Amino acid sequence: AKEPVRVLVTGAAGQIGYALVPMIARGVMLGPNQPVILHMLDIPPAAEALNGVKMELVDAAFPLLKGVVATTDVVEACTGVNLAIMVGGFPRKEGMERKDVMSKNVSIYKSQASALEKHAAANCKVLVVANPANTNALILKEFAPSIPERNITCLTRLDHNRALGQISERLNVQVSDVKNVIIWGNHSSTQYPDVSHATVKTHSGEKPVPELVADDGWLKGEFITIVQQRGAAIIKARKLSSALSAASSACDHIRDWVLGTPEGTWVSMGVYSDGSYNVPAGLIYSFPVTCRNGEWTIVQGLSIDEYSRKKLDLTAEELTEEKALAYSCLS
Numbered sequence: 050a051k052e053p054v055r056v057l058v059t060g061a062a063g064q065i066g067y068a069l070v071p072m073i074a075r076g077v078m079l080g081p082n083q084p085v086i087l088h089m090l091d092i093p094p095a096a097e098a099l100n101g102v103k104m105e106l107v108d109a110a111f112p113l114l115k116g117v118v119a120t121t122d123v124v125e126a127c128t129g130v131n132l133a134i135m136v137g138g139f140p141r142k143e144g145m146e147r148k149d150v151m152s153k154n155v156s157i158y159k160s161q162a163s164a165l166e167k168h169a170a171a172n173c174k175v176l177v178v179a180n181p182a183n184t185n186a187l188i189l190k191e192f193a194p195s196i197p198e199r200n201i202t203c204l205t206r207l208d209h210n211r212a213l214g215q216i217s218e219r220l221n222v223q224v225s226d227v228k229n230v231i232i233w234g235n236h237s238s239t240q241y242p243d244v245s246h247a248t249v250k251t252h253s254g255e256k257p258v259p260e261l262v263a264d265d266g267w268l269k270g271e272f273i274t275i276v277q278q279r280g281a282a283i284i285k286a287r288k289l290s291s292a293l294s295a296a297s298s299a300c301d302h303i304r305d306w307v308l309g310t311p312e313g314t315w316v317s318m319g320v321y322s323d324g325s326y327n328v329p330a331g332l333i334y335s336f337p338v339t340c341r342n343g344e345w346t347i348v349q350g351l352s353i354d355e356y357s358r359k360k361l362d363l364t365a366e367e368l369t370e371e372k373a374l375a376y377s378c379l380s
């Protein structure tokens with residue numbers, strides 16, 4: 050039998066945590082043959098709720114779930130973990146300045162970076178979900194220098210999946226027949242959902258999305274804003290932010306990273322920029338990537354027209370500003 054994989058979920062008593070932990074325990078993230086031990090971390094005010102989640106995990110009798118650690122102790126939570134899904138964070142509350150939220154999260158991600166660096170298993174892979182996701186991931190990377198930078202990523206797969214969903218609705222095709230959309234940049238409203246290279250499987254072969262939609266105005270207008278603003282639309286409808294779709298996308302992100310992307314398919318991941326596509330190096334930026342043997346590689350050589358170039362630069366500028374703001378919170 051396979052050795053269990055230890056998966057940390059921070060903020061596990063929250064909304065996304067509640068949707069995510071049963072998916073992990075059912076094998077949605079790592080496959081139906083991979084046993085798991087869940088490590089769940091939250092803060093003391095949520096300790097009782099966290100224990101309730103643990104009780105429900107026991108009650109669900111998941112065959113793959115070989116153990117549950119539910120704790121408010123960061124060291125205990127991080128010890129020996131192979132995967133860390135960072136969902137915990139400080140939410141923006143009404144009347145709060147961006148800088149105040151940034152400051153709270155920078156200090157959380159700085160201290161959790163040190164705990165992971167000291168106590169996680171070698172080669173631990175990290176996915177940051179909590180907002181500001183790209184910048185939290187960057188801070189985590191800066192304060193965990195011994196974790197290889199290729200192991201630290203942030204979630205833009207939800208935006209990627211939203212883009213697939215919108216194209217599938219518009220063309221009335223199966224979402225599984227749409228592929229190779231791209232989310233560039235920040236997980237924020239400056240992200241650039243790009244369908245220039247996306248395709249749909251049809252009876253007469255793969256067709257480019259721009260050819261099938263044949264309405265450049267929609268692709269450059271409504272489509273982009275729907276994807277950028279989808280989070281806000283969910284909050285408006287549900288009075289709570291996206292949770293099941295965020296949890297499902299986090300599973301997709303890790304599954305593809307660990308088990309590989311299908312041949313000819315790429316996905317979007319927030320990763321440490323090496324300067325590809327003239328995106329400033331040293332930002333956590335969402336790129337199209339393929340994955341193999343547990344490693345991601347940025348898809349190279351895609352043509353970027355002038356329209357797209359501006360959008361790639363705009364979201365990079367926002368990330369550069371966020372980085373400066375994060376650093377100003379540290380000093």
Ligand code: NAI
Nearest residue numbers: 060062063064065091092095137138178179180204207295
């Ligand atoms: P939530 O507020 O329901 O849950 C967050 C949990 O984190 C709470 O249980 C809280 O007690 C815990 N927490 C706070 N500080 C912590 C710390 N220092 N250590 C451990 N746990 C801590 O929020 P929800 O809806 O689950 O969202 C979580 C985060 O994910 C938010 O930052 C949200 O903005 C972000 N998000 C990101 C998405 C993405 O696509 N990247 C999509 C949707 C949400």
